[in-house]
Each structure stands twice: as C-alpha cells, then as structure tokens.
Amino acid sequence: MDAAPLYRQLATHYRQAIAAGALAPGDRMPSVRALMARHGVSLSTALQTCRHLESQGLLEARPRSGYFVRPPRRATLAPVEEPHPSLPDPAQYIGIHQRVSAILARGQARPDALNLAVACGAPSLYPAAALQQAAMRVLRHQPELFGRPVPFNGTPAFRAALAQQALAARMTLGADDIIVTHGCVEALNLALRAVAQPGDVVAVESPTFYGLLQILENLGLRALEIPTSPQTGISLEALDLAADAYANIKAVVVVPNLQNPLGAIMPDAHKARLAAWAEARSIALIEDDTYAALGNDDTPLPALKAFDTSGNVIHCASLHKTLAPGMRLGWIAPGKWRPRVEMLKYAQSRPNEALSQLAVAEFMTSGGFERHLRRLRAQLREQRERMGEAVAAYFPAGTRLNVPPGGFGLWIELPGKLSSERVFDAALEDCIRVSPGVMFANSGRFDHYLRLSCGSPWSRELDQAIRRLAALVERLATS
Template sequence: MENELLRYERLAEDLGGIIVAGNLRPGERLPSVRRLSRERRLSVSTVLQALRRLEDRGLVEARPQSGYFVRHTAARRSQPNARSTPEAPVPVDVSQRLMRVLQTSMQPGVAPLAAALPACSLLPLAALQRLYGGVARRHPHLLEGGSHVNMDTPALVRQLVLRSVGWAGPLAASEFVITNSCTEALGLCLRAVTQPGDTVAVESPAYYLMLQLLETLGLKALEIPTDPHSGLSIEALDLATRQGKVAACLLVPNASNPLGSIMPDEHKRRLARLSAERNLAVIEDDIYGDLHFCNERPRPIKAFDTAGNVMLCSSFSKCLSPALRIGFVAAGRYRARIALQKTITSGATNPVTQQVLAEYLESGAYERHMRGLRRTYERQVEAMRASVARHLPATTRLTAPQGGFVLWVELPEEVDTTALHDRAIAAGVGYVPGELFSASGMYRNCLRLNCGNPHTPEIEDAVRRLGALVAS
C-alpha cells in the first residue's frame, strides 16, 4: 500500500511539474490512463488516483469519453518572473511598515492570510501540555535556578544530533547552541560574524524578518536573484563575493520564505565550496526543512560544509508550537562566538521546555506528527493556489511551493499591493505586501499569503474579496 501511495504521488508530481513549467498547454490532452499505466508500470487505479490529485489541485480536468486535459486556469499558475536586483548593497528600512501590516492583520474579523503561523488545531498541544506536567514532577530541579555557563540540555542536544544523522552527517554535539527561537539563532549568528556597516547577501525576495535583523544591527543588504524553483543564484553570489566585500550570506535554502523553493543538492554543494574558498560565513535558516513536500527530506547546505563556515539555524515553531520558543544553531567554527553572544544577551533557554522537547522527540511522536502535518500543509497550499486561480486576474502568476505553507503571488504590474493593503484590511483580508520582502522596495505588485490554516469557506471568501479589490 505504501509503495502504491508513493508511486501515485510521484506520477502526480511529474505531471504537475510539466504543466506548471508550461510544457503542456491549456486545453492539451494528457496521455491516456492506459498508456500511463503501461509506460509507468502502474495499476490503472494508481494512475487514476494521481490524475484525481491533479484535478483537485486545479491543474487538469476530466472530460467524459475523452480523457484528462490541462485546465485553462493552470496557465495562471506559471512561476513568477525572475527579476534583476540592485548591484550595490542598500540600507534596510522595513520594520515600521512591517509592524503596522502585521498588527492590522491581527484585528478581529481579518482573515489570517498575513503572518506565517499554523492553525492551533494542527499542532500537538495536548501532548506537549501533558509532557510539561510530567517534566515538572520528575525534574523539579529544573526550576531551581539558571546558568549562563551550562545552557544546553544534554538530552535535547542528543536528540538534535540523532535527527541530523539522516541528512547532515551527523552534526557534532559540540556545535549546538540552544536558543529562544530561530530568530534569536539568526541574530546571534549575524552578531558573531558581522560589524555595523557590513554587507550581507540575501535572497531576493527575502524573508522580511531577516531584513529586520539586518536593519536592527546596522547592516546593508545585497539582494541576490532567486529562482522560484531552485532558489538563490549561485552564479550571482559568486560574482557578488569575488571582491571580498560580503561578510555573510543569509538564506533559506529549503522551502524558502516566501517562494517555497528548494535549492538542488548540487547548488548547495557549490555554495558550500564557495564558502570555503572565500571564507564566507553562511547563515542557513532551515526552519521549513522538515515541512517539505518531497519523498525525502532535503539536505541542508550544512551537510556539504567541510570548513565549518555554515551555521544551521532552526526551530520547532512551525510544526509543534510557536509558543515553545525553542530554536537552535549548529554553529560550526563559530560556536564559541555564538555561545558568548547568547550568554550576554539572554542567557540559557528555558530548561523545562528544553526537556519537554527532548522527551517529545525521543518518544517518536514527532515523526508520526510530521508525516500527517506535511500532507496537511501541502493540501492547504494547493487549495490556496486553486482559490487564487479562481478569483484573481487571469494574468496572475504564483509559485508552486515545494514545502512550507506560504504562497507568493505576482499580480499585474499596475497593481500596488502596499497601496491596496488598507482597503484589504477594511474588507477583512490580511496579506503581506511584496515590497516588504526587498530592502530596495521591489515587488510592489506582489504579495504573500499564509496557507497555515485549513482552507475553509471563510478563507475562500476572503480570497474572493481580495480578487474583487484587485480588479476594482
């Protein structure tokens, strides 16, 4: 049964990729069920299951007595255009505008399409609550004091090392620093390898929180072109770093935010090699690595690092609970600097929560939870893509995320999503304008939608209202 499941998913992925890439035109007939069954050596029922999945995604339609055809609306699903980015680093100034967007999006009655947060109903909150009670009874000493020296709970570090075996090496226990979030981990890494005024290479579009960190630390952003499917351009990064004027590279290679792209292994290998050759610090946000839609977990850049230059940051906020406030960094040769920064800024991360997370990981519950959560997020992303295709202009372009739960939408050039935002909030629709993902203010006709909630009729209606605003 499991093999059949994997086979139908693989066929759906292959056909969907061909359609999204534009290699099959709208209205074009797909190969027949019997032909696909024969050529792919699959049962007819498995082929039909794959085609129905594509039908649910809005990519194909069945015509009685004729077969399956590419839907005309699938043409809207082509990837956004790659854009040229500024050749010079620029100061960052996004925080005030971003905070206003996020605050207004949290108002009662506004559909939760802005902040990239998962629905509480998808998280194992009851299991975590039980563990908190058990840990408090069995380990009362954890509440007796704190330490700015022994900050990392050995049980949690051990679980993180074990989890890395399949995708990174494994990582060494001595590399880890447990942090209060992935955000803190990224900030600590930046503090460890940069000085105010330095230039940091970032993806374009880049996750707005990374831009906020650069702004807060007085750093400049050098925007590197990023492909919606394969991620940051290694060629462009190569050119940008030849003169040695870039202090660090900050990126999300697995299920990037906002594009949902996954960098191919060969690109990761090249980036790690480039980092070693030029002594370039790489800060890798892998928070969506476990939320991939692939058959296997994508490896981080850290898996290809032989020089200790890659700092791998992550947390469990997108899959267990944002309230845990537990992240980590596998810091390579920068571990001592990062641990010092952690000591003087926030001290040890909550030891009770560290123990709770360690026991949850050790129990095997995490992997069971993640198997279901990945499929749920994938369904929600596809439902949002289909909704956007139904309600926004025909020339709209959108990403095909390979993981995570956000969707990047490129509207016609004449649409200014920043100018439109206040009207959208008044209509009960939240989103993040595209210009907040660029230090230089690009992507004004783009926006990002959160797909972390089940696609209810209320969410569908919010997208419909957004479409009406864009068309008005």
C-alpha cells in the same frame, strides 16, 4: 427506469447541485448516513456516490470529518517569473522596520480579520496536547526544575535529540555542536554578530522574509539583495558577480529549503556549490533551515550544513513552525564560530529555560515528532493546493502564482504591477489580512507581490475570502 447505476444517478444530482452553487466549495457533503436516509439507498450506494464524486475532483475526503466540496479546477496561472542573474543593487543599509512594523500594526489592529498574513500553521495543526502532557510529565519527575539554574548552551537531552534529527538532514553533529536559542531569530542574530560588524555587507536572498531584514537593520549591517529563483533559490551566478564587485561581503544568509516567501528548494548540487564557493571566498554561510521538514516528500531535505567540510556554514533552525508556535525553541550549530557564538549567547540572554526543551526531547525520542510531521506535511500540502486552486479560479488574468512544494505560503505576482500595499489596505477593510510584497525586500522590487498563508484548514470561509480578495484585486487593477 434509468439505465445508469443508482450511485451514478445520485452523483449526477449532486454534481448539478455543486454546479448551481447550492453546495459551495468548502461546504460539507451530506454524510453517508444522511444520503441513505434521504434517498433510501444502501450504505454501499451512498459510499460509492461519494467516492465517485471524489474521483471526479468534486469532493474531497477529510479524515474523520467526511466529504467536502472542492473548488472547481481551472487552468493554473503562469508561474512567477525567474529573475535574471544580474549584479545586485548597491549594498545598502536596511530601512524597512518602520514600514514593516506599520503594516504589522495595521494588521494587528484588526484582530477580527481573517489572517492570511502569518507564516505559521493554525493551532489545530500542532500537537499541543501531547506537548502539554510531556511537559507535565517532566514537571512531575523534576519538581525542583524551576529552582535550579538552567544548563549552559541548552539541556543535554534536547541537544542530543536535535543531533539525532540533524542526522536525517545529513548533518553530522554532536550534541555539543548545538547551542539552544530563543527561536531561529536569536540564532540568526548570534550568527550575524559572530561574523560581521556594524557597517559590514551581507548578501541576502531577494525577496526574503522581513524578519531577516529587521535583524540586519537593527545590527547596522548593509544588505546586498541577490536575485533569487522561485524554483531553485539564490542565484549563484548573481552571487558570484556580487562577490567580484564587493570585496568585503562578510556573510551570505539563505533559506535553502522552502525559502520564505518563494517556497524555493535549492537543488543539492547548488547547495554543494554554494558551500564550496563560500569557503573558497572566506565568506561565512548562514542558513535558516526552519522549513525543511515541511516539504511534500517525507524524505528530509538536506541542509546546507550537510555540504560543509570546514565549519564555514552556520546552521540555524527552530521548532515553532514545525512543532510548537507557543515555544520559542531554536538552535544554532555555529561550526568554527562556536566559541564566539557561545560567548555572544551567554552575554545576550544566557541559556534557555529547560522545561520546553525537556518536553520536546521526550516527544522527539518517543517518535511522536516524526508522526506529527507526516500528518503536518500532508495537511499543509492539501491546504496549499486548495488555496492555489482557489487563487487560480478566482484571480484575474495576468496574475502569476507559485504553489511551492512545501511550507506555508503562496507567492503571487499581482496583475498590472498593482501595488500590494493598496491591496493590503483594501483587503483589511474587507476583513482579510495579507502580507504585501513590499515587506520582503528593501529595494521595493516586490511591491506588486503578495504572500498568502495556507496555514489554516481549507474551509468555505477561506474560499469566500479568496473570492473577495480576487474581486478586490480585479477592481483595483482596472481602476
């Protein structure tokens, strides 16, 4: 008779099955009930078996779904390199839209492809049903809603709920300081139009999300790409050099928390320094704080606006990454530019419709939003870690990887300066859609990087996709 307890013997059996590939990463482990029936063991032994394998890192428990096989842990990849705080390239007009939209169009032409390109969560991550219920309650209570003009600057209830949320990120805002917009994209448009004219120079993080570059291009603004750390965000030293070289910088645009695509979080000390620096130089500071609620920690990350003492910081954010991709709810707290932003918003698109605002206000004040965010943070952390482990396990040597402390994406430096657009094309052929680094800077400095979205629950399909992507990267890198 075997000396080891029964659960250990069973665990060894399943460890071997995993090692042999009979159970692959992402597969569901037989249920406790199935183990009891198959091996004639007690409930307690079956449970102990699973817990033991979990403690060894071979299985993971998913709430209400049972145990699943985890990818093998291997040595982690080296992090993406830190930039030098050098003088940036000359300010230049952005000419990225054609490139970006061609890439987006090629991706959209393959709706069958596994989408690792979008910086957003899968629909299952969002409380759509609760919001639907809230919207139906609003409609039942206000049957005349669609017949009445929409409130100027947004509904009072939603703006009050946002002001409450802002407090958690250490911003002291009244409801009247907030203007509701069509997503963060409209907020950024308004902020830039408020402080800059066509031809003006705006400093941005490099790399940054292509949405911002497209906005700059469409507004006829010139961009100064400032080196940005995957750990601590925009380089304050490089920004200082840039401001000495360019007397006419009108604004700095940053994503202070969980920067896209790097996932960097600016330390609070950097935020304070940046706010003071911008004020002293009379340069408007525009923040896109869309991702702040998606960090690993339940303690909210302070906004740049929290360090604003003079109204010089324009705070922009939205809810379609954190709460509802199907709503286009963003907002702007324009500080001292409020009259001008109000005018621009009115002349550009008039106030937003009320229904989504009212439904979300109800969801926020009921506490549903906080509960949802706690779940979402845990789920995203899990998804980032699983994908990070898979990339580390499968990608060839020379790959560098950042698994950031929050948000939707991994930022990957390809080995041997491999062209990300070649990887994009080859992956799309293989039914996998990624975001090539070429989309994230006008300069071409990140052409050999990839952004991979971790927005979907981990699965065998994802594991296999990362494996195929890795094989493809290896083939292209050595060909």
